[in-house]
Amino acid sequence: MSHPVASPTVRTAPAGIAPMGIAIVTPSLNRRDFLRQTMDWTLAADPGGLEYVVVDGGSSDGSLEIIRERAPQLAGYVSEPDGGLYDAINKGFARTRGEIMGWINAGDFLFPDSLAVVREIFETHPQIEWVTSRVLSFLDEKGRLVEQGVHQGIARDSFLAGEHLEGFSKGRSASFIQQESTFWRRSLWERAGGRLDTSLSLAADFELWHRFFQHALLWSVSAPLGAFRRHADQLSAVQRGEYLAQAESVLRRHGACPRGAVAQTLSVGLRRSLPRPLRSSATRLGLFQPAPLCSFDAGSQSWRLEWL
CATH class of the missing domain: 3.90.550.10 (Spore Coat Polysaccharide Biosynthesis Protein SpsA; Chain A)
Incomplete structure (x- = not known):
């Protein structure tokens, strides 16, 4: 492969x-x-x-x-x-x-160096409590890596407002959190309840991310970590509507309200395309929240923390 x-x-x-x-x-x-x-x-x-x-x-x-x-x-x-x-x-x-x-x-799949990368980041940066990859990776049914894309980070306020859940608000939605590329410290798991909510048959991962965000920022890592296999009979495809409905119930339970089409599309669009020198001004105007990133610096051969 x-x-x-x-x-x-x-x-x-x-x-x-x-x-x-x-x-x-x-x-x-x-x-x-x-x-x-x-x-x-x-x-x-x-x-x-x-x-x-x-x-x-x-x-x-x-x-x-x-x-x-x-x-x-x-x-x-x-x-x-x-x-x-x-x-x-x-x-x-x-x-x-x-x-x-x-x-x-x-x-699903873990990249060969994924666990070593995650461990080095946690050991190097004790303030980081959970991470996900910026690189969204997908396999076909045979297990071949067939697609990759890069997202612009996931800000806490944006996630809690429903920006990362398709169909919750009118307008465009931002990238989801890829579960197989997400890792956390046990201390965060325990503070957030130490369990997945089994009353949710499909969206307990989304509910767990919501609880994690109550305690810590999510750092998006520049390295690919895991890949999701797409196949015909997977639950996320067959019961996609029910997954989205369960995830929406999590947001509404905690007071999130859908945004209008213009506000939602503007926030997502700015995150994807706004030049870095202008992002601080957009943040001050309340147009979008910066997201924490953990990027690999080739010069120092180390992990650098920044905001995008």
């Missing part, structure tokens, strides 16, 4: 300091072929110290054989009926202790 966007070279933790542990959970139900690839990709991304837990919902397609073959490389696995995707993820995280957390669904 070729990867047109390479991850930056990363450095190890300073001598005498143990690297941060990384807890990754994969939930799966009857996804044997997709599960095999995702497990191998995730294990290949291990920079050392990976706690990888697979939670199978009692599959009948031979998935357990795939898991057992890789069991020596896992921190643990479960194969039993559960309450759905988010119950499975909660169950998996409860079995981990790593300070860096994230989940990768069966079929």
Whole structure:
């Protein structure tokens, strides 16, 4: 599999300091072929110290054989009926202790250097509590990387106002948060409740991001981290309308109101196209909020924090 966007070279933790542990959970139900690839990709991304837990919902397609073959490389696995995707993820995280957390669904992909990049950023910048990639990456059904795009960052106020949820407000919407490219500190997870909301069958990820934003800014990283696989029978495609409705209910529950078409389109358009020298003026006028970025500086070979 070729990867047109390479991850930056990363450095190890300073001598005498143990690297941060990384807890990754994969939930799966009857996804044997997709599960095999995702497990191998995730294990290949291990920079050392990976706690990888697979939670199978009692599959009948031979998935357990795939898991057992890789069991020596896992921190643990479960194969039993559960309450759905988010119950499975909660169950998996409860079995981990790593300070860096994230989940990768069966079929999706982590870039080879992704976990090393995320760990270096968290170790270098203790003020950062969660990150996502600026690079939105997509696989086809065969697992080939077929599409990538770059977003302009995600500001807290913009997310909480519904700017990043398609159809919530009139006018254009901004980029979503790609779940497989998002990682956080366990301390943030615990402050935000330490669980995914299982009352939401589809949009518990969106609800978790909303809770995270109550406590911390989301830093968008210049490196590609994960990729989403598009296939015909995935829940996000088959039940897209229901996902959007659940996410909208999260926003409305917390008092968000849809914007008018002009205000929404202006905010999104300025974020995508306004030259940097003019952004501070646009911020003072209340036209849009700057977003925090974590970019790789080739000259210093380090991660630089900035606002866009």
